[in-house]
Amino acid sequence: MSKFEKITINNISKKKPRNERAHQLKIYSIGSVLVLLAIVLLINILVDKVFGKSLTFDFSLERSYSISTETEKFLKSLPSDSKIRIVGLFERPESLTQQDTQKYFYIIPLLDDYVKKSGGRVTVEYVDIQKKPGIIAELDPNGSYSLSKKTGSFVVYYNGRLDVIDPLDCYTIDAEYLETYDQYMANGNNAEYTFTNSMMSLVNGFSNKAYLITGLKEDTSVSLKKILNSMGVETAELSVTSGFKVPDDCDLIILNGPDSDITESMYVELQSYISKGGRMIVSVEYSAENASESFKNLNRLLNEYNINIEQCMVAENDPNYQLNKLINDSLADIGPAFTDMTTSKQFHITLARPLGTSSAPKAEAITTPVLTTSSSATKSVAGDNNQALPYGEDTGVFNVGMYAITDSEKSGQLLVFGTLNFTADVYYSDFTVTDKNADLLKAFVRMMLPKTASYNVNIPVKKIENYMLGEKYATTSMSTVMMVVFMMVLPIILSTIAVIVYNKRKNL
């Protein structure tokens, strides 16, 4: 046997077992990889689909994407066969960070939490009305809510009743930012408050109806409507027209922050309404827009109930009552007759008009102060730099809130605030609808409307995380420093080191 033949025979004899081993290893490798892949997929499907929701934790500021225990309690109090249907009139966006979908950022995850924690009582669906127009007739057969024009909104539906919620209603807007930059900046997330109260109203039904007078250059009333809706009071607008008439189903009429006076015909109609047992809330303030307004007709009406809105401003001179050391932004004491209504004894007032008395009130009118200033207050008109200008009145206590009721068979009621801090969006955008001022307003509404539902819960408005830098740091020069340090100095240092290391090692 030659040497060559010997080697060949040896190779042949050893080749077979080595191939078998390689084959077994190959099978083992492929098999183990496939088994591991199957295990990985199985674990992920299990964790995601079965335990996904229970293994998701909301650590956001004030748990913005989760419903509170108050809402959970409400949902659990409903019969288990209750079906509250929430329909988003749009396709569910894949991303909530795009500019056109950001308004849903806090709403959609929260609604998912409603579904998760309601035990089947709440369902949420998203329907594009262009693709499925039949949904409009399904939700609103009479067409009374014009849902075809409400694309992008949510409909809360329960037993044939529905409520339409605009996503922007779920936020409080920074009024100061809007005024300064003419841009909307949300500073509070109202989504849970809005949806839960909407569900409550639909489940329990509205027990009263309030009309808000519009057309007198008045303030917007979005927050006020929310507060009333949360108490089971339905709201509607009543426009000022030549044929102004208070509707028959009106339980409460509200004049919120008018900058111009009511007309003669309105005076007649409102006088008649209150004398027949009607209820009215009036809020006015002293601002640049209405400083020249004496509210002659409105005062004619109020004078009958021994209230008179004065054409000046209260200057609070007591530092203990002043807020931010301002004379026109201060605290007011609750009147002695109403101390039991709320836990707070002082309330925030701004640009308040003093409320005086009249010379010839109705004999049957009983008028009581609701809010009073300190004994150091004076009447003034606003001057430059927020300085109180003397008005010739003595220092003393002034009323900035008054309540009147007639002692007759049909007792009309009037509540007048000399400040807008109890009814205006500009106040609630900063202090939210769960502020103590809102509590006082609610207490009065409950007193004036005995049928008012008592089911409302206090869901706090959740703060929105604010990433703004301190004012003195948000400057162009600081930005330039950041650019130089982080975009130039550090990368250049690292690149230089890379070049040095390369040069040192290239010859190794």
Add this chain to the structure above:
Amino acid sequence: MYAIFKREFLSYFRTPVGYVAMAIFTFISGFIFYTLFSRGIVSISEEIISLRSLFVVIVPIITMGMFAEDRKRGTDVLYFTTPGDLFSVVCGKFFAAIALCLVMFINVFIHMIVVSLCGGRVGIGAWGSVIVFFFLAALFISIGLLASVLTDNQIISAIVSFLLILVTQLISAIGAYFGTAASTLMSYMGMNVSSRNNAQKSITNAISWFDPFAKTSDFGDGIFSVSALVFCISFAIFFLYLTFRILEKKRWSQK
């Protein structure tokens, strides 16, 4: 494993690779930070979310040489012939790359300190984004390691790694594309609209389910989901195991 980890980690600083990766990361994170700072509103989670798309560039740079370079120089025989487990070698290299990411990330920690000193806010979302960043880094580095073990050419390794990570990052878009394609195909076959829409949705959702970015997007808002982290870490383990098996094959195949 520690010896491999130490050798690999230090090798980043003995060659320009680590410094180049850090310089790129520092420059781009600095650019994002500067852009936010100039607006006066700095959300660190937004910065970190933007930085996630950098993986497609950074990971190939830091992983391309991990096995390919050893194979080219023939030094891979060292870990083939040592009695130690090859999986420890894979893990050592993997943790070295993670450690380099941590070093690069110091830059973002500095940004956090600057924001706090400038009266800004570093919320829970920022910390959620940090956690997600490292879990995603683990996933993409394991993909990069797999690409590196497939070839002895660093450039090819980087390209393969780049393509794999790019596909992973675009998986939702790919899912949508396949969904539309399936729907179009079904329309040619004369199927009704409802079936087509259902099929399109199912295919899109099935493919998009593998999108790690979509799974982890809520962390920036303070919503922590264990399933997203399990997804990243389990697939990272899978890719590491795949890398290990390929190395094992090379050890026994004598090629």
